[in-house]
Amino acid sequence: MRKEKVHINIVVIGHVDSGKSTTTGHLIYKLGGIDKRVIERFEKEAAEMNKRSFKYAWVLDKLKAERERGITIDIALWKFETTKYYCTVIDAPGHRDFIKNMITGTSQADCAVLIIDSTTGGFEAGISKDGQTREHALLAFTLGVKQMICCCNKRVIERFEKEAAEMNKRSFKYAWVLDKLKAERERGITIDIALWKFETTKYYCTVIDAPGHRDFIKNMITGTSQADCAVLIIDSTTGGFEAGISKDGQTREHALLAFTLGVKQMICCCNKMDATTPKYSKARYDEIVKEVSSYLKKVGYNPDKIPFVPISGFEGDNMIERSTNLDWYKGPTLLEALDLIQEPKRPTDKPLRLPLQDVYKIGGIGTVPVGRVETGVLKPGMVVTFGPTGLTTEVKSVEMHHEALQEALPGDNVGFNVKNVAVKDLKRGFVASNSKEDPAKEAASFTSQVIIMNHPGQIGNGYAPVLDCHTSHIAVKFAEILTKIDRRSGKELEKEPKFLKNGDAGFVKMIPTKPMVVETFSEYPPLGRFAVRDMRQTVAVGVIKSVEKKDPTGAKVTKAAAKKK
Incomplete structure (x- = not known):
């Protein structure tokens, strides 16, 4: 398998309800990763719960809790194939509650696919100051995902009058491909990360469907930390985009976390384009591309290298083949954008981590x-x-x-x-x-270069937020702020400052409150970059410069291992 095609990991991120699981589930279905009978069974189950359009998302959302809420809670991994790659897709949670899971998923990606809700309101919510379109793009870049594809998604708006008192979730059928848990189906969100696979002409792909819901951000972080590329799904509807891109939106946060976790490649998908005013509006698409590009540039991505694909996660427009509904768009389809991902360099010569x-x-x-x-x-x-x-x-x-x-x-x-x-x-x-080559050890303390991005007050010695590093989510103590530095030049501005505030950068000695493994960014980049979370949002990002390790005491060695020594 490995000789024919390269294997890459793709994390799907974006604001909650931008259509991440639906888009991913539909893509996997189109590429033959799901049996038609499975889709028909999910469609029947979705109809019984008044969530007809969730059938594709249910492929990814395995948890009952995810199906019922209708959100992705943890990251979902699937695979597919392009002409060039074997792709692993990481469907990251968009819901702010689960940002930790999104970060975990994004940190594992080679490329990010950013799904953008193109509808009036949907796009604005995602790209707003608090939106997840913004946040996801920033996180993707911070997490080391250097390549990105943007998809402007669209979805047929259904009449909800008859279902006003019901669950209003007919459009989740593709998402139900991913959301297998009952809790996920009933809430309509992805709770945990889901792993699926598909194939493009170039790659074997593993898809990580990360939760978008803020409650499950930890799961999103877990999924994102594994990705080579992030697919940022942006809700293009009126209100949907604005919510995601707002200051507290997950579009913002997911992008930030993806970058923090080292996902340097990204694809942006402008979703739900047929719900724009007018339908399939090029003006709306252009507006979203302009605003998201501006934010991604601030995060650290180069927007010129990020494809923005207008799509329908539900109908399938521009996912595999070009859509006549979007004939003004001349760029790649989502599948073509995946094959444009740069093949990641793999550090096989270093010790195992x-x-x-x-x-x-x-x-x-x-x-x-x-x-x-x-x-x-x-x-x-x-x-x-x-x-x-x-x-x-x-x-x-x-x-x-x-x-x-x-x-x-x-x-x-x-x-x-x-x-x-x-x-x-x-x-x-x-x-x-x-065990025979630089085995991983507990970090007693470590010194990091930190940039404060979104904290309402001042951070001083003794501050104890949650540190998201690779798949680990542990509270750490800011034991000592050593210096304040210029964030661009690295020049020292002040020794032992009393505090750091928004926009400041500095070197900080940190002490984990529980045993954890971290490494220097120079030696093991995926284990040496992190996001700092507090008050249910990403407040800072950073890289680890040095680690003081301690040897384990009384560590268990199994009989099988003892025989090999």
Whole structure:
């Protein structure tokens, strides 16, 4: 598989209700990743819950909780193929409650696809100061996603008069492809990250559908941290765009988190274009592109290198083939934009670092940690050490999308079976490493270069927000603000300042409140960049300059690992 096509990870991000799961589910369906009977079954289930148009999203949203709420809560990973790549898609949560999950997903991406709601109100909500279109673009760049594709999505507006007292969720049928959990279906949001796969002409793609809902931002961070590219879905409707791009909108936050987590490639999708006034409005598309581009440039992306694709996640316009409804648009379709993603460079020569996204107990097999290889190589028979605890064991087998691998390389999202280890001994945020080559250790403290972006007051010594680094989400203490610096030149402005405020940059000594693994940005970039969250929003971003590590005491070494030593 690896010889034919390159494997890339794509995170789908954007403001809640911009149509991320629906767009992703429809794309996977169009590329043959989902059986037609599955879609028909989801359509029947969606109709019973008055959510007819959720059927595609239900492919990704596995949790009952996600289906019922109608939002993505955690990140969803699927795969598809283009002519050039094997693509893993990370459908990131758009809801602000779940920004942590969006960050985790985005930090794993090679390219971001930004889905933009093109309808009047929808676009404005996403691109507003508080909108997720803005935030997602900024986060994608901060998280190291250097490539982006923008999709201006559209969706047929249904008459809701008869359903005013009901759940008003007929348009979720594609999203239900992703949202499998009952809680997700009933709320109509994605709660956890969903992983699916599809193929383009160039790539094998794993899709990470990250939650957009703010309640589940932690899950969005988890998904984003695994992506090579982010797809930012923007709601183009009146109010929808404005909500996402507002100061508190997830369009903003997701973009910021994607950039922070190292997702340097992005695709923006302007969604729901047929709900603009007039329908398929080029003027609305141009307005969205102008405003989103301005924000993405501030975040750190180069908008000239980001395709903005007007699409319909529900109807399928401009996803695989060109739509006659949007004949004024001369750029690539979403599928073509995915094949334009630059092939990511994979650091195979460095020691193994694999942050865990989840840990499962599978009957007849045992404990299976899941995550993306960030650096190095993972092989069956290898003795691995999990930081921060120092637990050491042998890897029995390695799988990706139910196929056994002889080796997993950087960028691969894998599950691996470990011997004599209980599920409770491993957690999301732990890092697998080769026990014989610079094994991962707990960080006693670390010094970071931080930029304050969105804090209402002043940050001083003793401040204790949540730090989102790779798949880890742990409160850290700002033990000592060492210097204030010029954020562009890096020149020192003040020694030991009393506080930092919005726009300030500085060096800060940080101490984790719980055991965690971080690395210097220079040695292991995916484990050395982070977002700082407080008050349900991203308040700062930064990179780690130095780490003081401590050796584990009383760490468990399994019998299988001891025999190999």
